[in-house]
Amino acid sequence: MKAIRKFTVRAVVPEPLAALEDLAANLRWSWHEPTRRLFEHIDATLWNDVGHDPVALLGEVHQDRLSALAADESFIAWTTRERDALAAYLSEPRWFQHLEGQKPRGIAYFSPEFGIAAALPQYSGGLGILAGDHLKSASDLGVPLTGVGLFYRSGYFTQAISPDGWQLESYPLLDPDGLPLSVLRHPDGSAVHVTLALPDDRELHARVWQAAVGRVTLLLLDTDIPENEDDLRSVTDRLYGGGGEHRLLQELLLGIGGVRAVDQWVEVTGAPSPDVFHTNEGHAGFLGLERISGLIGEGLSFDEALQIVRAGTVFTTHTPVPAGIDRFDRALIERYFATDLLPGVEPADVLTLGVEPGGDANVFNMAYMGLRIGQHANGVSKLHGEVSRRMFGALWPGFDSEEVPIGSITNGVHAPTWTDPALLELAESRLGTSDTTSADWHSDAISDGELWSVKLRMREQLVDDARRRLRDSWIGQHEGGTPPVWMDELLDPNVLTIGFARRVPTYKRLTLMLQDPERLAALLTHPERPIQIIIAGKSHPADDEGKRLIQRLVQFTQDPAVRRRIVFLPDYDIGMAQLLYPGCDVWLNNPLRPLEACGTSGMKAALNGALNLSILDGWWAEYFDGENGWAIPTADAAGDDAERDRLEAAALYDLLEHRIAPLYYERDEPTGASAGWMRLVRHTLATLSPELSADRMVRDYVEHLYRPASEYAAKMADAGFRAARDLAAWKQRVVGAWPGVQVVHVESGGVAAVPYVGEELHLRAHVELAGLDPADVTVEVVYGRSRSTDELVDVRRGELTAHGDPGEGARLYTGTVPLDRAGSFGYTVRVVPRNRLLVSPAELGLQTIAS
Numbered sequence: 008m009k010a011i012r013k014f015t016v017r018a019v020v021p022e023p024l025a026a027l028e029d030l031a032a033n034l035r036w037s038w039h040e041p042t043r044r045l046f047e048h049i050d051a052t053l054w055n056d057v058g059h060d061p062v063a064l065l066g067e068v069h070q071d072r073l074s075a076l077a078a079d080e081s082f083i084a085w086t087t088r089e090r091d092a093l094a095a096y097l098s099e100p101r102w103f104q105h106l107e108g109q110k111p112r113g114i115a116y117f118s119p120e121f122g123i124a125a126a127l128p129q130y131s132g133g134l135g136i137l138a139g140d141h142l143k144s145a146s147d148l149g150v151p152l153t154g155v156g157l158f159y160r161s162g163y164f165t166q167a168i169s170p171d172g173w174q175l176e177s178y179p180l181l182d183p184d185g186l187p188l189s190v191l192r193h194p195d196g197s198a199v200h201v202t203l204a205l206p207d208d209r210e211l212h213a214r215v216w217q218a219a220v221g222r223v224t225l226l227l228l229d230t231d232i233p234e235n236e237d238d239l240r241s242v243t244d245r246l247y248g249g250g251g252e253h254r255l256l257q258e259l260l261l262g263i264g265g266v267r268a269v270d271q272w273v274e275v276t277g278a279p280s281p282d283v284f285h286t287n288e289g290h291a292g293f294l295g296l297e298r299i300s301g302l303i304g305e306g307l308s309f310d311e312a313l314q315i316v317r318a319g320t321v322f323t324t325h326t327p328v329p330a331g332i333d334r335f336d337r338a339l340i341e342r343y344f345a346t347d348l349l350p351g352v353e354p355a356d357v358l359t360l361g362v363e364p365g366g367d368a369n370v371f372n373m374a375y376m377g378l379r380i381g382q383h384a385n386g387v388s389k390l391h392g393e394v395s396r397r398m399f400g401a402l403w404p405g406f407d408s409e410e411v412p413i414g415s416i417t418n419g420v421h422a423p424t425w426t427d428p429a430l431l432e433l434a435e436s437r438l439g440t441s442d443t444t445s446a447d448w449h450s451d452a453i454s455d456g457e458l459w460s461v462k463l464r465m466r467e468q469l470v471d472d473a474r475r476r477l478r479d480s481w482i483g484q485h486e487g488g489t490p491p492v493w494m495d496e497l498l499d500p501n502v503l504t505i506g507f508a509r510r511v512p513t514y515k516r517l518t519l520m521l522q523d524p525e526r527l528a529a530l531l532t533h534p535e536r537p538i539q540i541i542i543a544g545k546s547h548p549a550d551d552e553g554k555r556l557i558q559r560l561v562q563f564t565q566d567p568a569v570r571r572r573i574v575f576l577p578d579y580d581i582g583m584a585q586l587l588y589p590g591c592d593v594w595l596n597n598p599l600r601p602l603e604a605c606g607t608s609g610m611k612a613a614l615n616g617a618l619n620l621s622i623l624d625g626w627w628a629e630y631f632d633g634e635n636g637w638a639i640p641t642a643d644a645a646g647d648d649a650e651r652d653r654l655e656a657a658a659l660y661d662l663l664e665h666r667i668a669p670l671y672y673e674r675d676e677p678t679g680a681s682a683g684w685m686r687l688v689r690h691t692l693a694t695l696s697p698e699l700s701a702d703r704m705v706r707d708y709v710e711h712l713y714r715p716a717s718e719y720a721a722k723m724a725d726a727g728f729r730a731a732r733d734l735a736a737w738k739q740r741v742v743g744a745w746p747g748v749q750v751v752h753v754e755s756g757g758v759a760a761v762p763y764v765g766e767e768l769h770l771r772a773h774v775e776l777a778g779l780d781p782a783d784v785t786v787e788v789v790y791g792r793s794r795s796t797d798e799l800v801d802v803r804r805g806e807l808t809a810h811g812d813p814g815e816g817a818r819l820y821t822g823t824v825p826l827d828r829a830g831s832f833g834y835t836v837r838v839v840p841r842n843r844l845l846v847s848p849a850e851l852g853l854q855t856i857a858s
């Protein structure tokens with residue numbers, strides 16, 4: 008099929024209804040229920056047909072209807088009220104404005120994808136949805152954040168399923184004029200352009216779209232403009248489309264072009280220029296190089312500029328799966344940076360930043376560059392933080408993984424976006440709050456029967472939507488045919504409903520539930536306690552393995568014996584997700600532990616009163632408490648992967664059969680609800696909602712990463728970057744001297760040969776500083792219980808004090824260690840660099856331990 012270029016002819020909105028255009032222009036409508044109700048009122052049928060998209064609605068609504076509304080005083084008043092509410096939302100002080108102390112001036116948040124609304128399909132999965140939720144919560148909290156991404160003409164892709172179950176991809180072209188976007192322009196009206204120098208004296212040009220996401224501006228760079236040569240127009244054609252060079256061009260544009268776009272946006276709008284740069288995964292890592300180049304232009308050296316950039320950069324890593332990390336050929340990187348792309352920056356300096364310690368010398372690794380350019384780094388759940396500290400530990404050789412300077416902030420989800428309006432209404436009418444994350448869900452003001460019937464309503468809504476999607480899919484497969492009647496009987500709102508939807512990389516194990524097809528079929532068709540499963544997910548277009556998994560599953564769902572109870576819905580997206588999570592009773596997740604960095608779909612389910620049934624991975628490892636769902640035991644001791652899958656699937660079937668279905672179908676008179684089930688639902692809503700909300704996440708980012716980054720950056724910038732120059736020189740001196748630093752000799756005394764608890768160990772250590780000043784280092788005793796000769800547990804540290812004058816020879820350090828615990832004891836003495844501008848003693852990866 009040929010790609011059809013589309014454009015939108017908008018209806019003329021009569022002057023009295025002008026407020027509608029203001030409301031449609033700000034994506035706050037995507038999470039603000041009152042605004043959504045207003046648009047729905049214009050034409051409820053059309054509102055559903057256009058997928059709840061106000062811009063499309065205003066584009067397609069009948070002119071007569073608009074004229075009638077323009078004569079309706081009460082409707083006009085309603086639109087004005089909502090517009091005033093939006094204006095107040097945009098200007099009033101919020102959480103961030105009330106925050107005490109030094110605060111970031113601005114945060115530029117870079118991400119290759121943003122999932123904000125179904126109407127703006129610029130995401131492939133969790134990473135993008137998370138970025139969208141981050142912007143929305145930043146807006147709600149008043150955090151001065153600006154999003155930076157690319158505008159993909161075809162988004163990711165649209166998924167259809169062939170009759171034999173194979174994933175088919177299509178790439179519909181988006182018309183930016185039909186989206187809530189506007190071109191960023193100079194005051195004279197000309198469009199802002201960003202330009203990148205390329206090899207062979209070519210140039211890449213991009214225009215910049217802006218989207219208003221509440222108080223936050225999202226800038227999206229777009230290369231599909233006539234100024235570009237034909238092949239370069241397609242740089243931003245689709246998300247994660249090509250490999251190698253195409254991908255590199257996208258990432259150069261995102262990182263380097265993104266910083267240039269932010270600069271221009273600051274110039275045009277007069278907004279404060281950001282002091283913190285956050286890269287959501289490594290794809291945008293080149294942003295640091297662009298900033299370095301700018302600082303070199305101000306007279307700094309590469310190393311000095313690097314100190315400044317590091318201080319203000321936050322890097323979030325999202326995956327322990329190697330395929331999730333971008334790697335480029337070094338030769339390709341060299342070719343692109345041996346141009347005028349970044350004045351002052353040498354290709355050799357760039358290459359050093361992407362070296363994988365101990366890895367292939369021809370590989371340039373974006374995650375390692377992210378860690379070298381970002382002084383403040385984090386994983387996205389506690390467990391993922393631990394995994395990342397081990398995974399990237401080679402950058403800090405010799406340090407225990409707990410000391411590796413990568414922290415964690417557990418992801419969250421934007422509650423107003425992801426909570427079903429029915430549940431919101433219940434909280435408003437019975438609990439008197441429109442904040443579902445702080446409502447008292449244990450309250451008697453809501454009866455079990457009421458909550459149960461709201462869940463039933465949400466299931467009905469899901470079943471309707473699923474049937475519609477499956478019929479549409481059938482029609483797509485059989486042109487001109489009429490769907491068979493059994494398609495109207497798929498699924499049943501009264502049956503225990505389990506959801507499973509996500510991208511389909513192998514580690515997520517889409518088909519684990521098919522390990523024992525007979526057992527699954529028996530659970531689905533149980534005469535008294537049936538279950539039904541609704542599945543969705545896209546496989547990356549280049550991943551045939553993933554497509555085979557989808558095919559196996561789809562073929563299973565085609566069996567007439569089970570097809571009423573298990574379905575695969577094509578084209579998972581935000582619109583589907585918003586009905587899927589609320590409509591489920593149980594949300595299933597069975598990744599290979601610990602490859603799911605966090606996972607957010609289960610969070611969205613929990614916010615809608617679904618109970619999680621998951622492997623203890625990602626966020627669930629942190630939040631499962633025995634009363635908010637079920638943990639599928641991990642078969643870590645299994646001999647091989649096949650055995651592990653078998654064991655974990657068996658545990659899954661057991662939980663469904665013996666624990667979950669019986670509890671669900673235990674019905675109380677007279678409510679018709681299961682009291683035991685409702686207890687878990689209320690507990691989930693009450694305890695998980697506040698923790699899983701993106702507001703909590705964004706507050707954590709502000710307190711633990713943005714604020715420190717802004718403070719370190721400010722210190723660097725003081726007095727004409729004095730601290731940055733000093734730090735660069737200091738690092739060079741310390742790195743140069745380090746091979747000579749030695750713990751020459753350690754003596755201990757003060758205790759008997761076999762000491763008792765309560766005694767103190769006195770230490771004297773002689774340390775050769777190799778010309779460094781005592782102020783440059785920390786000498787400390789590291790002690791704990793010793794399990795073996797080279798391992799300490801429950802490690803503690805105590806600083807030793809320097810004595811004597813500087814001069815030739817080793818220096819004496821002394822200190823004491825309290826022996827306050829009985830049992831085996833071990834200790835050693837180590838030297839690490841010390842500087843107030845380091846976030847961690849491990850930062851330089853230098854440490855000398857007594858031999």
Ligand SMILES: *Cc1c(COP(=O)(O)O)cnc(C)c1O
Nearest residue numbers: 132133509580581584606607608
């Ligand atoms: C939440 C969400 C995801 C991510 O789910 P995970 O559990 O993190 O895999 C992907 N796609 C859509 C449409 C979502 O809403």
